[in-house]
Amino acid sequence: MSPMSSLNRRALLTGLGASAGVFAIGSSAVIGQAKPRVVVIGGGAGGGTAARYIAKDSAGALNVTLVEPSRQFVTCFHSNLVVGGYKQMADISHSYEKMAAANGITMAHDMAARIDRDRKVVMLAGGQALPYDRLVVSPGIDLRYDSVPGWGREHETAMPHAWKAGPQTTLLVNRLNAVPNGGVIVMIAPPNPYRCPPGPYERVSMFAHVLKKAGKDRCKIFVIDPKENFSKQALFQEGWDRHYPGMVEWLGPKIHEGVKSVDPKTGTVVTGFETYKDAALVNVIPAQFAGEIVRSAGLANASGYCPIDPASMRSTIDANIFIVGDASIAGDMPKSAFSANSQAKVAAMTVRSELTGSRVFPARYTNTCWSLLNDDDAIKVGGQFEPRPDKITSTVPFVSQLRESADLRKQTQAENIGWYAGIVADIFT
């Protein structure tokens, strides 16, 4: 490194220490030690990206361990395309082997059972202790099994959520295919904040697409929503009317007055307005909060999610810990894989700078969420974000328009397909 850049580096490090105002960077525990240790918990969109960027860009200067119980990661993103019959499970399943070998990441295929923040050690379920200088946590969401009366963990086979991809996705596909013509589907949509704001409504589109394609257009899909409005609402509703007339009925809380109870044995959903009996499929998407590991480590606040510094994704509760993805409170950014990937790069850059003295650049965040309505008809919502002292703030938002040309909608779906290839390469290679 040239003298000029090391001068810059020192200036930047001092600046960062001052602005973070929490701890001394460059303390003996960090710079000067043989190989600083970074542990990343969670090998999904956020954690996979963080581990890869920290390892790749520090070229062996750091010891990076990724803790993730699964050998294969099944992406929630594009799992709705599996539901719609556009993709297979194999298309959304990715192994860690290649990315671990190519970037020098040590895999620990286990659950992190506990974070000992005082000793800076992650305890794995299998008993191994992983000491860290910096910890990045991206555990995603946990479902609140107590949020829908009558439904719980033991009912997720009878009434699947498929809000974590894998066997639940396959189950949902099988249940959908078994719906008879004239059958009823009820989706119980989640309250804010939750993973993938347009996800439930893209899924409804895929339900209708599969049913209609199979000639079962006497089926009816009821969406019982606790929210007054939802992401890309006008675009979804216009798409449902155009592609699937009479098949989808969306009900807001003023109409249905809440879910009073569900009975998984009989496929019954009771709302304040109506009782749906003998539903062929009930898709319960419950309320959510940050993955258990960050809540039990005291890194979440009363909301169930983790407060972070908007300029770095550093936990405001523990300066050695960074929280990215769905588990974080990321201001105006939605809980999406694109957001998690973007946040992970800011955290990775900050972690590297603190441990290796690499350059610090201003935080930049971005997101786009594509949703498929029917063959070659996709819409998108997204924008640019920047850190402001109070939160990550949307600066340049955009959304698809009503009455766009068929060509543009087709091109939007082509982007969606390309984006998936891009983001999984950015995580798993």
Place this chain on the structure above:
Amino acid sequence: MAVRRFIASGFLGIACQMAGFMALPAHAADKAFGEYLAGECVTCHLPSGRQVGGIPAIAGMPEISFMALMESYARRERDNQVMQAVAGKFNSDELAALAAYFASLKPE
């Protein structure tokens, strides 16, 4: 240069600078900065240069072409909501840094 401006701006208040776009700036483009900024691009555009679906390959693109494309998105002469939002926020130093980085990639 970008890093100095970053220090001067005090780390938090980095304004989104809608600078007037010029040709390549006089000083050498900052490739390391470009690589960091490119983090946002490679979520969609494969650094291998492979094209999948509707996301064009940009790895290895000459700097001049890259700058011209991004400037036309920023001026909204080219259509695409994502690219207009992305291009619109970069100043000329940042664009030059990005252009230098992508030009340095060798498509597989």
